[in-house]
Amino acid sequence: MANVDTPATAVIKQQPTGVGLAWYRFKKSLGTTTPYMTVGGIALWLLMWWLACEVWRLPRFEKMPGPVGVMSELFARQPFLGISIFTYEFYEHVWASCRRIFIAFSIATGVGVPLGLFMGWSKKFRDYTFPLLETLRPIPILAWVPLAILMFPGFEGPVIFLATLASLFVTTLNTLLGVDSIDESYFRAAGCLGSKPKDVFWHVVVPGSLPFIFTGLQISIGVAWFSLVAAEMVSGDFGLGYLIVDAYMNNVTIPMVIGMVTLGFVGWGTSAIVRLVGNRLMKWRVRALALERR
């Protein structure tokens, strides 16, 4: 019998798992220049902003608030201009925007994914619906603002409609791309194994297009935020977009920057959540990709 010598990957010490491994990787990366550069990069940018706005007060820059002003206001117990992480009004705006995004995103996903799947699944349905989608898609979402205001009474309706419309196009198209990306042999394999059309749909079409669906969802959440901010600026009464415009109207610049920073943070957070859910649902892909990177 062939003598099986020691396994090829010579493991010296017991390999730590999870946090231990992450800590080891972090310690090891301190050796390289990357972490210092990252911190340095952000520090440099903050410094420039601070110098331009608060120290040198350059011609155009003095109207803008510096990082120190914004941070002190943001973290102040009783903020001078009423907006900080301790004031209720701040969270009201954040909650208003997030609620709208959540509603718009779930409607767009609830309608867009099945629509995309069905368009990919039946050629006839696709021939009828795809041209409609393609004629409407080039129209920028914000061109719908006036119509949205007309069609939907009140403030909430138009804002949510615009964000939904924006992400609907992206979600449907990417789901459709996902179904097209599935290799023909998977359909044939399922056919060979005696699956009825229903089985092929649930066991091949849906899981097969999942990677593209989640790429689409990530873009769609970004587009939803994009349209939401604009809609809130034009017609909203609450929300981060409105906060920024309201601050602009009252010529108070600090809440405006707070609004922008929060938008950036919340926007990044929501797309991180979508990515997390995606990885959770597609364990098979995460493991295969990890294997490749090793």
Add this chain to the structure above:
Amino acid sequence: MATVVDSPHARAPVQRSRWQKLHANTKLWRGIMAVICALVLWEIGSRWDEWVGFQLPFVGLIPPPTDVARAWGEVIFLSGYWESWYLSFKRVLGGFLAAQLVGIPLGLLMAVNRYFREIFFPPFEVLRPIPPLAWVPASLIFWPTNEMSIAFVTFLGAFFTIVINVLGGARSIDIRLLRAAQSMGASQWHLFSRIVLPGTLPSIFTGAAVGMGITWEVVLAAEMISGGGTQAGGGLGFFIWNSYMGGSLEQIVVGMISIGIAGYLSSSAIRYLGDLSMPWRRMF
């Protein structure tokens, strides 16, 4: 042994002219039919209240296609309409070209030089999630004229997209091409100009096409938000907002369709430019 087997079953290839192919293309017919049905339904929907008396919830509020067509007929002869086309295109091109001129070199530099990437990428990533339109008020304050603030926000819209695409494209070039060039004596500059640059071209055009889409969105919004407020800013965005203020619903839809066509024309221009400059991507 006859090389080409002539057999009774072989049928001569049927020569069909381009028009016949077009005619037989069921996909095309279904598409046209679908669009016509949609238009008819829209017409019936919005005229519903005239015929039956009560108004349908959504469609009822929108002007019917026939009115829109008539409004478009009138508007076409107004110089203001074409002027707004011109102004919007000017703003879009201005911001877009600026974003490409700054974004492409920055993306390439970040892809090639590790230290430059490690310094500039983090702040870039921090600013990227902020939707471009959130910058409109700040840019209105910062820049002296209305025109420059719109241009700045348009620039931002396309800038983040092009940098991300160029960076991704430049770093996913097949390592074997770089190695083949190295073994043929390519210097650092040769590697950059002869391998990295052409290799990133496809991603540059993808980034530009997406950037163009965003630029139109941003210009439209900026024109609505800023133009609507103070002096007449002009442009299709303002045209739509102005029609809304003036209460003529048909012109709103005319504006929407016009900007849709403008957007479509500009992104297909970029696609055409892409095919032109990358002949090597065609399969035959």
Add this chain to the structure above:
Amino acid sequence: MAEEHTQSKAGETAVISGGRIELRDVSKGYGDEWQHEQVIESLSIEIEPGTLSAVVGPSGCGKSTLVNLVAGFETADSGTIRVDGKPVTGPGHDRMVVFQETALMPWLTAYQNIVFGPKLRGDLKGSALVNEAERLLDKVGLTEFRDKYPLQLSGGMQRRAELARALINQPLLMIMDEPFRGLDAMTRELMQEFFLRLFEEYRRTNLFVTSEIEEAIFLADRLVVLSNRPATVREIIEIELPRPRALEMLSSPEAYDYKRRAMEILHEEALKSFTSASGQTEFLEAYSKRGDL
């Protein structure tokens, strides 16, 4: 030390000496402290100038890493690699690589790909370069396809274009990294015959990595059989088939003998790579039940 390359007239064999490769105790590993992967362990080979040595080994045993080391794309952790006595420091046009699934520049036509090297270095200029390129294009049978882009060429044609691109740089050593992998059997057979005629005419030292044993026996003067990962030289089998080689020689008794010897070693090594990779014991028992080992 390399003797001056005599300009070859069409058809006359170009006499090249030089291109002697010496690898002594070369080792190479990847990864960090926890997941250290030793790919090559104290490997020593000596390849005579003007000969074609085929390197075979179980899949994933580190053959491509060996190519990268000799070509200078990666540096060995320990041991020395010398070409004509000079240690290898980095990539150079004296060692040209033909990659696995062709690495032609997609944005350059076949002709532009071929002249890329000389034009870059400025060795050949103007009409000299054009004649040389035309001659090579004709030799690889791509004259009518000179202005086609790689995407518009078939697999076989792309391989021949890359061969021409390597040869025009007049390398001392040609390194072939499984160049015919991914071709269907028919095109592969024709490419092997084509490559053989080219080798027997140019007689450039050649390091030919492949996982197909029959291909190795048909093309090579020597068979370097590598062990499972971490790769080292398990055995060297001299192929005494006369040159110029013909397809029929592959069904001669000596050829089958070479094949059986190589298969036996590689079977053993492949099994090790199977068991250590996935550690199934049942498979080993099921396999041994058949009484083959």
Add this chain to the structure above:
Amino acid sequence: MDQRVSPKPQATKGAISIRNVTKIYDPEGVNVLAVDDCSLEIGAGEVCMIVGPSGCGKTTLLNAIAGFHSITLGEIYLDGELLCGQEKPLSDQGADRVVVFQNGALFPWKTLMDNVAYGPIVQGVMSKKDAREKARHMLAEAGLGDVAEKYPGEVSSGMARRAEIVRALINDPKVLLLDEPYRAMDALTKSIMHEALLEMYDRTKVTIFFITHDLEEAIFLGDRVVVMTTRPARAKKIVEVDIPRPRDYHILSSERFRTLVQETKDAVHEEAIKAFEAGERELA
């Protein structure tokens, strides 16, 4: 007493009869004659190898039997039942004829065990629990016991291919249709795959319709080797492989094996030259 000596099950099912099948593809009016009046009889429990130049229509035959593509003329019978013919040009897909594909078609999103258990569950032949139990047992028998919980992306191509064959066998098919399953593998993995396939064949005696380019693989595995002409495909020559079973890889160096390989090689080489020239002409 090792299993090989026990009485082997006599094959009673899986006889395929292909009678004067012709297939004409019609992409946009260019009538491509892929298979021309091809007739072939495959006995029950026989390993029939199909070899021929690439793109000669071998796969078209497989697609017709499996029910992926229709046929233009002729009939195909399985155990006397009509699979497809004039009235029914497209045979119904079913678990009695399972295909193993060239680049593998295990569902990447299911573990190996769920892949194997998929067939019986979907056909309602077994409950989920029994199907998974039988899947685990069959995978262990094929030496994949402890990778049963892994995803296809995490195992080597050799293991994935063996799991795919187990996925076919769990349905107890009449015919196993293999489309160059070991093409992308190097010689060594291939030799181990051959051993596993032969061992499985001795156990189950299922009819095997095997398309391949590798002539040695054809002679080593097959009872009969059918050499197809270049396009349009027709059975040009049938080589009877009278090497006794069970076979192991020692026969590779036997005299009889070598003459059979040479005989097949001459027939195929001739067709290859024609296909090669035709191919080059097409591309020029």
